[in-house]
């Protein structure tokens with residue numbers, strides 16, 4: 163199987179997979195391949211925090227023409243995998259191939275599947291671009307074609323808890339990956355001082371309390387497969403709920419805008435984390451360190467970075483550096499940003515810098531160890 167992820171999160175995902183019990187875990191670019199059975203596939207869809215989707219390979223072959231692709235797609239026993247009444251969607255990636263157009267490939271593959279059903283059953287499945295029951299994945303490189311069933315469907319960042327978002331929310335998968343890239347030991351407070359819709363605090367709480375991130379999500383494509391074992395899935399789901407751990411440190415989110423904070427509250431409530439996460443309206447530059455923050459802990463935030471949000475970036479980042487130095491000695495602070503300009507103005511020397519992508523934007527996760535008397539960079 164292949165779990166797909168975002169650039170830079172491959173090792174995090176590989177570690178998650180090993181911990182979950184996958185066999186033969188091998189990171190590749192933006193993905194991790196592994197072995198596991200059907201029960202493991204259900205478990206992986208519920209538990210993996212940094213997977214975007216999980217593909218189950220069906221077959222692979224070589225093609226030399228359009229007809230060749232049509233015939234080989236038609237030769238697959240699709241009726242063994244799903245009923246004709248299911249809606250389908252075909253995702254294609256085409257690389258260095260004589261097929262230049264991935265839409266054309268998707269159309270051809272869809273015709274092959276529909277013709278096979280019509281010839282055998284007298285009906286054809288219809289295509290749906292919105293929430294299809296079955297997603298089929300075609301990856302074509304040169305003459306080689308890999309055909310997989312997408313077990314997840316909608317991207318796994320759609321956990322089911324976030325329906326209220328403000329400007330520039332971070333993907334839940336990216337947030338979960340970033341948290342795991344920090345050195346937060348889960349035995350100390352976690353604070354996001356610019357929390358927006360609350361993604362970092364919620365993902366941190368799901369991790370700290372060992373709650374599966376997709377526990378609130380209703381739909382997975384594997385539920386529409388013919389071989390779906392409902393009893394096994396329910397067993398795995400119930401077992402997952404029993405894995406919750408206790409956690410005794412504060413997880414806090416602040417934002418200066420009340421309207422934004424209301425959205426975070428809504429999402430925290432959807433995630434059933436109202437008791438575990440405390441949210442408060444506060445301007446990072448005008449607030450002292452809260453007493454509950456204690457002497458040491460982790461600060462993680464993605465400040466406005468200037469693309470969607472208007473702000474005076476140099477001034478904003480200079481103030482962030484000043485506030486960290488003045489109020490947060492003893493803490494480790496992580497700033498995630500796409501603003502190269504902003505980074506220059508923080509004025510503190512990062513102990514670590516990790517390159518990631520926020521959508522298409524090259525971004526960095528920077529670590530600042532804030533000792534008593536941390537020196538400003540000259």
Ligand SMILES: C[S@@+](CC[C@H](N)C(=O)[O-])C[C@H]1O[C@@H](n2cnc3c(N)ncnc32)[C@H](O)[C@@H]1O
Pocket residue numbers: 328329330331332333355356357358359360361362416417418419422444445446447464465466467
């Ligand atoms: C890029 S967004 C954060 C997005 C967030 N990680 C999410 O997933 O929704 C930056 C946030 O910083 C907040 N903000 C900007 N200046 C602030 C300040 N001085 N104090 C607190 N929050 C601030 C904005 O209101 C905005 O919600």
